[in-house]
Amino acid sequence: MYDRLKGFRDFYPGKMRARREAMDAVEASAAGYGFREIDTPALERMQMYVDKSGEEIADELYSFTDQGGRDVALTPELTPTVARMVVAKGQALSKPIKWYSTRKFWRYEEPQSGRNREFYxxxxxxxxxxxxxxxxxxxxxxxxxxxxxGLGSSDFEFRVSHRDILGGLLRSFDADVDVRAAIRAVDKSEKIDADEFHRLLRDAGLTDSQAVRFDDLLDAGENDLDELVDFAGENVQSAVENLRNVLAAAEDYGVREDCTVSLSTARGLDYYTGVVFECFDRTGDVNRAVFGGGRYDDLIESFGGQPTPAVGVAAGYSTLSLLLQRAGVWPDEELRTDYYVLSVGDVRPVALDVARDLRAKGHTVETDVSDRSFGSQMNYADSINAETVVIVGERDLEDDELTLKDMETGNQVAVPVDDFPDYERPTIEDYE
Amino acid sequence: MYDRLKGFRDFYPGKMRARREAMDAVEASAAGYGFREIDTPALERMQMYVDKSGEEIADELYSFTDQGGRDVALTPELTPTVARMVVAKGQALSKPIKWYSTRKFWRYEEPQSGRNREFYxxxxxxxxxxxxxxxxxxxxxxxxxxxxxGLGSSDFEFRVSHRDILGGLLRSFDADVDVRAAIRAVDKSEKIDADEFHRLLRDAGLTDSQAVRFDDLLDAGENDLDELVDFAGENVQSAVENLRNVLAAAEDYGVREDCTVSLSTARGLDYYTGVVFECFDRTGDVNRAVFGGGRYDDLIESFGGQPTPAVGVAAGYSTLSLLLQRAGVWPDEELRTDYYVLSVGDVRPVALDVARDLRAKGHTVETDVSDRSFGSQMNYADSINAETVVIVGERDLEDDELTLKDMETGNQVAVPVDDFPDYERPTIEDYE
Structure with missing residues (x-):
């Protein structure tokens, strides 16, 4: 027997049904706003990730040399790939470009609850x-x-921050600060204690008192944004204004109540530039970011394209499923079957005709492919949660009849073959 | 600028839309018959493929050693993975197990028309x-x-063959035949000339005259099946009967006319056991198999499971798209947009309300995210093929009105804000 690789998952039908429903909901939302689906390679050149994140990224990726001698990596995220695609088309794409896609990514990380080596x-x-x-x-x-x-405002919040506010505050200290390192420290701040956070800030160039002061400034809520301008002046003024404008736009979009200003949110990736945000469980039961996104205005240019501002979100399903389960709205994992057409005797042509007619109306219809007994077919119909069983029997057919059985009530009714299926979704009530 | 890897493709929205429609049609058919969606890992242990196909398979795969020292491969096909999944659940799954999935696979092959290194x-x-x-x-x-x-019976046919008929015929010759090698030769026979085919059969153990005789027998159509039994007797009798029964069942399923008996169809993979088939373009313009499938009754047991018969098909989209294009039914690659809500002046809250109401009715609705002029928004609406533009203007709003513009005719009509959108899919005709 072969085993599955660690950090990889097999989705059997029940779990897949729930996951597909979650994916469909996210995709339907994006499609409703006019985002267009794209599809992208699972492998890219390793250099693309090394250039963005340094050689050390290799430890987190599935990377190898292919038979043609190319250093390649299984894609750990989408953003570099879509940046490559935007650059490849140059000015041929009409702006704004609005894209979505649902696919797998891979990272060589230690698996834990809500984190796998392969994820959607x-x-x-x-x-x-x-x-x-x-x-x-x-x-x-x-x-x-x-x-x-099925989530509501009491279930989730978007913690909204701004990279240029963080950068502007850091640059306001009289110190030689490594802004990227300090922002990476902010990204970790929720997971470590204050001492450790301040140590990382000192490593990034702040003095101890500056680190404490910076940490205090991060507590600023949406009513304290003026204080940030008082402290850092022009270093943060336009960023604060931009954050306020985004919140005002969020109000018009009807999602202002979902947003909380949270400067200690930073996102780990270096390419973010403006507003960044993370989705959190408001109850705190899921005690880390569910997913996040933000603005990355410099990436396209750094990939050799024309300067092209960009903003996006990457919704991951491993953590999202934890949030949906916590809130009790994880989609149903039960299989659903509209009809099972059961055959007794030498009736296959009629049974398959009936099944075909029901399928033509858009229903899920199973028939016997195993030449099984009545009881065995009935058990199977039960195992797939068939709502209605259509019994096609040799003797019934002599009277030109079928039998419909409602699997919930157990009630059944005889139906003339010629009258079935007359309705869009025939049930026994239609024929009683 | 970074380049895409050879044999990999970027799907921009137009091509993706068409491909998604093709995938949806195939999945809808499977779901209608009660097949259930599953999802499976992109990486598996290399050993699984080596055990089935020998060390030489490595040349055709993307394989590497991961950071944990595991020899892994990007999955080149689904069948070994689903066999592993069936074995892993043992008797817990109720039979018949009916699964489908659409996903990517990878093979290190030389790319050509209809063949890529990454494919769905x-x-x-x-x-x-x-x-x-x-x-x-x-x-x-x-x-x-x-x-x-959109394909019809004049577009495609399933060339149906039977591994046990091929095997039975081969075993009827007074020779020590390597049946697997001979069947692999049959699989190649359509692509090579008769001399080359006969040479491969001789390599597999037949004499020259036996090879010619075997080649003749492969011409047997559905009316010549008795001749095969006359020649090979019990070696093929039950297989011929099984093939006839499958064709009779195909008749009841309404697909008999799509099936042609074609013994020179063999499928390349070793694990097939009974009926095998390949889909071909009837016009011959696409001059190789579009895709194929068949029965593989021994695979689950060879993976350590209980003996479990199995049959399946793997529909590949690279070749399918060639067939659909040849037949002129490749889905439309044009983007579709139901509404573009155009804003003029300081009207964002109203414009976004209108957009939200239209989205709630299931429509695709774009709005201005770039603070652009009327003309520029109108050009953009045109570029995304918006059917109707809803113009929300400051001046119109003073009269509590919107303007609807039909983008095909250019006609427009004023509509009271309060009356919009009163209809499921409001058009200018509704308000004229």
């Missing part, structure tokens, strides 16, 4: 607009998706 | 039934899918 994400991105409306639209698509799945 | 397949499999009805159901699912896509 739906990415939703807008290229070509720096307007606050585009940041807000990404928040709105995400919020609509979560609401479509 | 929808796999549809039944485990647990050896009855001819299960072979026929797989043919029927496939035929329905192709018909849903």
């Amino acid at each position: 994400q739906t990415n939703v991105d807008i290229f070509g607009s720096s307007e606050p409306a585009s940041d807000a639209e990404v928040l709105a698509v995400t919020s609509d998706a979560l609401r479509n799945l | 397949q929808t796999n549809v499999d039944i485990f647990g039934s050896s009855e001819p009805a299960s072979d026929a159901e797989v043919l029927a699912v496939t035929s329905d899918a192709l018909r849903n896509l």
Whole structure:
């Protein structure tokens, strides 16, 4: 017997049904806003990731040399790939470019609850607009998706931050600060204690008292944004204004209540530039970010393209499923079957005709493919949660009749073959 | 600028839309017959493929050693993985097990038209039934899918063969035949000339005259099956009967006309055991198999499971798209947008309300995220093929009005804000 690789999962039909429903809800939201589906390779050149993140990224990736001598990696995220695609088409794409896709990614990390080595994400991105409306639209698509799945405002919040506010505050200290390192420290701050956080900030160039002061400033809520401008002046003024404009746009999009200003949210990746956000479980039961996104205005240019502002979100399903389960709205994992057409005797042509007619009306219809007994077929119909069983029997057919059986009530009724299926979704009530 | 890897493709929205429609049609057919979606890992242990196909398979795969020292491969096909999954659940799964999935696979082959290193397949499999009805159901699912896509009986045929007839014929010769090697030769026979085919058969153990005789026997059509029994007797009798029963079942499933007996069809993979088939373009313009499938009754047991008969098909989209294009039914690659809500002036809250109401009715609705002029928004609406533009203007709003514009005719009409959108899919005709 062969074993599955660690950190990889097999999805059998029940779990897959629930997961598909979650994916469909997110995709339907994106499609409703006019985002268009794309599809992208599972393998890319390793260099693309090394250039963005340094050689050490190799430890986190599935990378290898292919038979043609190319250093390649299983894609750990979508953003570099879509940046490559935008650059490849140059000015041929009309702006704004609005894309989404749901696919797998791979990272060589230690598996834990909500984290696997192979995982699904739906990415939703807008290229070509720096307007606050585009940041807000990404928040709105995400919020609509979560609401479509049954979550409400008491279930989730978007903790919204701004990379340029963080950078501006850091640059306001009289110190030689490694801004990227300090922002990476902010990204870790929720998972470590204050001493450890301050140590990382000192490593990034702040003095001890500056680190404490910076930590205090991160507590600023949406009513304290003026204090940040008082402290850092022009270093943060336009970023604060941008954050306020994004929140105002979020208000118009109807998702302002989902947003909480939280400067200690930073996102780990270096390429973010403006507003960044993370989705959290408001109850705290899922005690880390469910997923996140943000603005990355410099990435396309750094890939050799024309300067092209961009903003997006990557919704991951491993953590999203934890949130949906916590909130009691994880989709049903039961199989659903509209009809099982049961055959008794030499009736296959009629049974298959009936099944074909029901399928033509859009129903899920199973028939016997194993030449089994009445009882065995009935058990199987039960195992697939068939709502109605259509019994096609040799003797009934002599009277030109079928029998419909409602599997919930156990009631059944005889139906003339010629009258079936006269209705869009025939039930025994239609013939009683 | 980074380049895409050879044999990999980026799907931009237009091409993706068409491909998604093709995938949806195939999946809808499978789901209608009660096949259930599953999802499976992109990486498996290399040993699984080496055990089935020998060390030389490594040349055709993307294989590598992961950071944990595991020899792994990007999955080149689904069948070994689903066999592993069936074995892992043992007797817990109720039979028949009917699964489908659409996903990518990878092979390190030389790319050509209709063949890429990364490719999509929808796999549809039944485990647990050896009855001819299960072979026929797989043919029927496939035929329905192709018909849903707009193909008709003059476009495609299933060339149906039987591994045990081929094996039985080969064993009837007074020779020490390597049956697997001879069947692999049959699989190649359509692509090579007769001399080369006979040479491969001689390599497999037949004499020259036996090879010629065997080649003649492969010409047997459905009316010549008795001659095969006359020649090979018990070696082929039950296989011929099984093939006839599958064709009779195909008749009841309404797909008999799609099936042609073609013994020179063999399928390349070693694990097939009974009926095998390949889908071909009847016009011959696409001059190789579009995709194929068949019965593999021994695989589950060889993976350490209980003996479990199985039959399935793997529909690949690279070749399928060639067939659909040849037949002129490749789905439309144009983007579709129901509404573009155009804003003029300081009207964002109203414009977004209108957009939200339209989305709630299930429509695709875009709005301005770039703070652009009227003309620029109108050009964009045109570029995304918006059917109707809803113009929300400051001045119109003073009169509590919107303007609807039909983008095909250019006609427009003023509409009271309060009356919009009163209809499920409001058009200018509703308000004229």
